[in-house]
Amino acid sequence: MNEEISCIIRHFSHYCSLSSGEKQLLMTLEDSPTDIKSGTLLWEMGDPANEFCTLKSGWAYSYRHLEDGDRQILEVFLPGDIIGLREFAFSQRLENVRMIDDSVVCHFPHKSMLDVFRQSLTLTSVMFAIGSRQQALLTERLVTLARLSARKKMAHFLCEMHMRLRQTNPGIGNQLRLPLSQEQLADILGLSPVHVSRTFTALSEDGLVFRDRHRVTIPDLSALCAEGEFNDYYLSDNVRPLLGEIA
Structure with missing residues (x-):
């Protein structure tokens, strides 16, 4: 298991201990790595939301354009993060996502996430914890923007x-x-x-x-x-x- 592949495992392992089977299951989410150049638009607001991505290496960010032409960056994604998790319940993308530097991204359909849910209660629990933490990051950003x-x-x-x-x-x-x-x-x-x-x-x-x-x-x-x-x-x-x- 090389360092890049193990990044998502290290991310999930922060929440709880993982069995060898659970680690193998996570690795299936990185079966199709794609090299993406810095500045590339991964997807655009309004695009169909039918898959997630794991960020195997590199950084990315999500953002919205404002009416006056300004941009608000909502979240910064780091290696091991899952991109698109908050859009699981929606048919369209809620925000734009762009690469910060040269990255390796692994796409996988929503069905793959459901397969993970069916096979592992532990990974399901961690996935909910990760989604909760993404929400907490946005809440904290809102407070700091407004008050500090x-x-x-x-x-x-x-x-x-x-x-x-x-x-x-x-x-x-x-x-x-x-x-x-x-x-x-x-x-x-x-x-x-x-x-x-x-x-x-x-x-x-x-x-x-x-x-x-x-x-x-x-x-x-x-x-x-x-x-x-x-x-x-x-x-x-x-x-x-x-x-x-x-x-």
Whole structure:
């Protein structure tokens, strides 16, 4: 099992222990890998919603266009994530999805998800937990957009991304790769690109964050969390006892 294939397994294993059979079942969701270039539109709002994708490698984001021509990025997808999960009950896509960098994506029809549900209560439970966490991420983003200053928004977002990456890559340390442009960060945080640049400069001057192109260093994660009023409750391990009781 190579590192790329095991990414979705590491993601699911964050929620509970998986048997060898359950790992094999997850791997069937990555039977058809497709290389997709940075900037490619994976699908568009209004397209038929008849399949999911697993992100085997690379990053992607979902977004909506606003009437004034602006764009709001809704969610950032990382390796191991399932894209399109929230649209399972709908016949059309609710948002656009575009690749952030060169990626490997595996498409699988809704029927494959139903096969997983029929064969494994554990994976079904984890799938619901993942859907719940995606909703929690959107709720947290809504609160930060509405209530926090630009400085706190940026600090909060960086803490969130660091924790998400650390859950599937425990050896990440105090650095993370952040392949997002100024414009993309602006559309995530509801700021202008100029404001994003100024905010990074201010955080750097205070020794909280240092950025070198797509590499971000966080010298003191606790200090950055305090700056961004970041509480990891919506990303923490508190789902595990629930899944244990179900199993």
